[in-house]
Amino acid sequence: MFTTSIPNPRAVETRLAPRFQKLLSKYPPTTDEPHTEERAEALVADAVQWKASDIHIEPGTMETRIRLRVDGLLHDVAAVPITSGHHLVAYFKTLSGIDATALSHPEHGHGRIEAGGTLMEMRTTVAPTPDGEMVGIRLLDTRRPVLRLADLGMSDADQSRLKTWLSEMQGMLLVCGPVGSGKTSTLYSLLHELQTLPRSIITVEDPVESSLDGITQIQVNAKRGLTFPDAIRAMLRLDPDFLLVGEIRDPESAHVAITAAGTGLTLLSTIHARDAVGAVTALRNNGAKDWEIGACLEMCVSQRLVRRLCLHCRKTDAPTESEHQWFSSAGISAPEQLWQPKGCDACAGTGFDGRIGIFELWRLDGEARHLIRNGADGVELARHALEQGTQPLLKDAIAKVVAALVPLSEIRHLSGIGNQPG
Ligand SMILES: [Zn+2]
Incomplete structure (x- = not known):
């Protein structure tokens, strides 16, 4: 044979x-x-x-x-x-x-x-x-210390905007991105910021990924009949100021989260969406009504994780013709030097050292709510967000390339997403 x-x-x-x-x-x-x-x-x-x-x-x-x-x-x-x-x-x-x-x-x-x-x-x-x-x-690693917003790679300006908004808002904050884009780490670092406030904070997660002092954390267990919606409903009776729900993943969890966000607390969660305004589409796809979204959605943080260059071995090169073209199609001129990965003992030859987040923060204003209630689509909402001064993902990504933190190859694919940089 x-x-x-x-x-x-x-x-x-x-x-x-x-x-x-x-x-x-x-x-x-x-x-x-x-x-x-x-x-x-x-x-x-x-x-x-x-x-x-x-x-x-x-x-x-x-x-x-x-x-x-x-x-x-x-x-x-x-x-x-x-x-x-x-x-x-x-x-x-x-x-x-x-x-x-x-x-x-x-x-x-x-x-x-x-x-x-x-x-x-x-x-x-x-x-x-x-x-x-x-x-x-x-x-x-459940004992790993929770990362701070600064450790995630969020710019100082975005951090301070986010902290100010969080301290004054009620309603729903959603962290958006594909699977594996670091959404949960961002939620945890927000909780870390909130920990110092004299407020009650409860999380409903599947699984509980890091344990946090002073915060009540509930793990859902569908096999034993404790689903996300059941756990959220039960936790609402404890009247928390902040409720973190691991993920809005289906119409039932969307409905329960929206109901909770309408009761005067601040609800933090994640949702699978391409960009910040995509959260509206994702909620609609999970059965949420336009008026409900308009009434409770306060803020969307869109993000990606990209590999960070190893500082021990990164090297510079002049941009290639195709890299020049990429920058010019994004509406800006290429920097004189671009940093590339190389590989050394410190990074096991990979050329990279961990990952860094790329962020877009969108705080909804009255006009955005009005547009949502009237059924505006993603394109219309993205245009409005840009006019409002929202910095698109791509702009933050380019800033990190220019700052020699990530190579262009890690962010090239982002040029098709959402708004173009202004
Ligand atoms: Zn290296």
């Missing part, structure tokens, strides 16, 4: 998994695998070192690939024999409370693992594939 094997063309970036690689050379893979636990801990410690958000263990026909998601991108960090991969998968399944027998459909579980002195929460998904079970582990 002939078998065809397709070699995996992706390069293994061993520098991202130094502890794991060291164990591989110390104890060459064997079938009995007495070192699986040690390997799993080394892998998590490597993930913690490089601030990886996820670990993937993906079996193939010839070998099992181990990958870390760093700054939003998956990197292959090791390749092990299929049998060693099975042992690792079995170990993480057991640790996450998932049945150790072979699965016929995807399963989710969670657990904890201590690695390199850090206790990490794991949200684990196991899925059967033709080559065996693959595992995806989302890592959460």
Whole structure:
């Protein structure tokens, strides 16, 4: 019988998994695998070192690939024999409370693992594939200090506007962006600002991602019948000043959030939308009426996360012809030098060091509410926001390129979004 094997063309970036690689050379893979636990801990410690958000263990026909998601991108960090991969998968399944027998459909579980002195929460998904079970582990460090607005990359002017608005508003504040754009971190840093106020703050989350002193945090548990809407309704009886709802994800949570925002508190939440005015469309798509949105929506913060250049190795180049064209289509002239990633030991050769947020803040005025009540679409609302002086996402992105924090390649795709810079 002939078998065809397709070699995996992706390069293994061993520098991202130094502890794991060291164990591989110390104890060459064997079938009995007495070192699986040690390997799993080394892998998590490597993930913690490089601030990886996820670990993937993906079996193939010839070998099992181990990958870390760093700054939003998956990197292959090791390749092990299929049998060693099975042992690792079995170990993480057991640790996450998932049945150790072979699965016929995807399963989710969670657990904890201590690695390199850090206790990490794991949200684990196991899925059967033709080559065996693959595992995806989302890592959460619940004791990690909450980032401040300044740490997220928000400009001083935006920070002070946001803080002033928050201190005087009632109604709904939505943080908008695609999946993985850092919306939850922004909400947490807002809570951090509010923590000092003598007000009552409650959160309803799925899951609770960071624990905060002095704030009541409720975790929804749909399996046990505590859904987002149920939890929100229950928490309203405690009469909070600020209520954080993890996400508006369906018509029911939109309805409950809008009702809550109409009761005189400040409701903070996230919604999947392309830009700040897109929050209005997203609420409409979730069944909210124009008059309801006009009555309660106060502020939208739109954001993206982009990779930040490693300060140890970034290098400059004169802009290329295509880069000149990009700037001129955005209505501004290109800077004389643009910064590019290179790669060094400090960044494991990636050229990047974490991520930074790009922001757009839109505070709705009377005219915006009037437009929404009259069914104005996204284009009309975007035009009005721009006239109001809202700084579009792209403008903040370009400022970060000019400040040598991010390369143009990280923000080029934003030129199609929302308003053009004025
Ligand atoms: Zn570097």
